[in-house]
Amino acid sequence: MKLLVKFNIIYILVMALGVGVSGWISRSMLREQAREEVIAGGRLLMEQALAVRAYTAGQITKLLAEQMKEKFLPQSVPSYSANEVLDTVRAKHPEYGYKEATLNPTNPRDRAVGWEVDIVNAFRNNAEMKEFVGQRDTPTGPSLYVSRPIRITNPACLQCHSSVEVAPKTLVDKYGSANGFGWQLNEVIGAQIVSVPMATPLQRADQAFGYFVASLVGVFLVVGVVLNLMIWWVVVRPVTQLSALADRVSQGDLEAPDFALGGRDEIGVLAESFTRMRTSVTQAMKMLES
Numbered sequence: 159m160k161l162l163v164k165f166n167i168i169y170i171l172v173m174a175l176g177v178g179v180s181g182w183i184s185r186s187m188l189r190e191q192a193r194e195e196v197i198a199g200g201r202l203l204m205e206q207a208l209a210v211r212a213y214t215a216g217q218i219t220k221l222l223a224e225q226m227k228e229k230f231l232p233q234s235v236p237s238y239s240a241n242e243v244l245d246t247v248r249a250k251h252p253e254y255g256y257k258e259a260t261l262n263p264t265n266p267r268d269r270a271v272g273w274e275v276d277i278v279n280a281f282r283n284n285a286e287m288k289e290f291v292g293q294r295d296t297p298t299g300p301s302l303y304v305s306r307p308i309r310i311t312n313p314a315c316l317q318c319h320s321s322v323e324v325a326p327k328t329l330v331d332k333y334g335s336a337n338g339f340g341w342q343l344n345e346v347i348g349a350q351i352v353s354v355p356m357a358t359p360l361q362r363a364d365q366a367f368g369y370f371v372a373s374l375v376g377v378f379l380v381v382g383v384v385l386n387l388m389i390w391w392v393v394v395r396p397v398t399q400l401s402a403l404a405d406r407v408s409q410g411d412l413e414a415p416d417f418a419l420g421g422r423d424e425i426g427v428l429a430e431s432f433t434r435m436r437t438s439v440t441q442a443m444k445m446l447e448s
């Protein structure tokens with residue numbers, strides 16, 4: 159096998175291994191980074207919902223207390239305002255989701271379904287669990303969700319959520335008596351679930367990965383071409399010349415030119431050795447002839 163072929167086989171193997179290993183590492187790093195970014199976005203949305211809830215509870219509820227005696231105004235309910243504000247956000251970004259998924263909700267819109275029930279139950283069964291992040295597939299691609307438990311820690315909540323008798327009559331008139339009652343203090347009754355789409359960040363991560371691999375392969379190719387030229391110039395070409403000359407000399411061609419290749423590298427030294435050997439052989443032949 160030719161020297162350059164051997165070299166190129168080894169070079170391509172090493173290159174493939176290098177691209178494979180660093181590609182694999184960078185792909186998982188980029189995807190992990192995209193995931194972290196998505197989770198951070200989800201947490202921010204969650205904080206926004208909590209802020210709206212706190213604002214309503216702190217400032218709006220008491221303002222509406224008088225009117226509430228005649229007519230139930232959902233605007234005074236923290237959960238309602240959080241849903242309204244985030245619905246406005248979702249009008250522009252429909253891939254995002256916010257839900258106060260509840261097992262027994264006052265507003266049927268908030269009822270936990272399927273996978274949401276599993277999350278709520280996980281929070282109910284494990285008091286230590288403060289947040290749960292998961293991934294699921296949606297029609298618009300993979301989606302991450304960040305969820306936190308909704309625990310009833312404030313006895314004031316039970317004013318409206320404990321029983322039909324205790325709840326304001328206006329609330330029962332508006333929402334009926336079937337749902338949203340029987341909540342207990344310290345019970346996890348649901349979970350706030352924020353869904354954030356993964357498709358775009360993953361696409362961006364894959365694109366960055368593509369550029370990285372392409373530039374890596376590009377660098378390897380350029381280095382490969384340069385190395386090929388160097389090996390050809392420094393090793394293959396002089397060795398081929400040397401062997402051609404050695405062939406001629408071995409066939410007794412005394413007209414063959416000198417092995418003068420110049421250069422002080424190993425091949426230059428080899429050429430000098432050849433020259434000396436040739437001189438000795440020629441002398442020996444002359445001695446034999448005479």
Ligand code: HEC
Nearest residue numbers: 235237238258260263264265268308312314315317318338
């Ligand atoms: C004045 C009555 C009232 C009080 C007090 C109240 N809520 Fe509600 N809550 C409601 C109503 C009404 C809804 C449904 C709002 C809607 O239409 O979205 C609701 C909805 C919710 C929801 C969404 C799930 C569902 O039932 O539809 C959660 C979670 C919730 N409340 C938690 C709480 C917590 C926690 C507190 C105490 C900090 C509290 N609520 C205090 C009236 C009340």
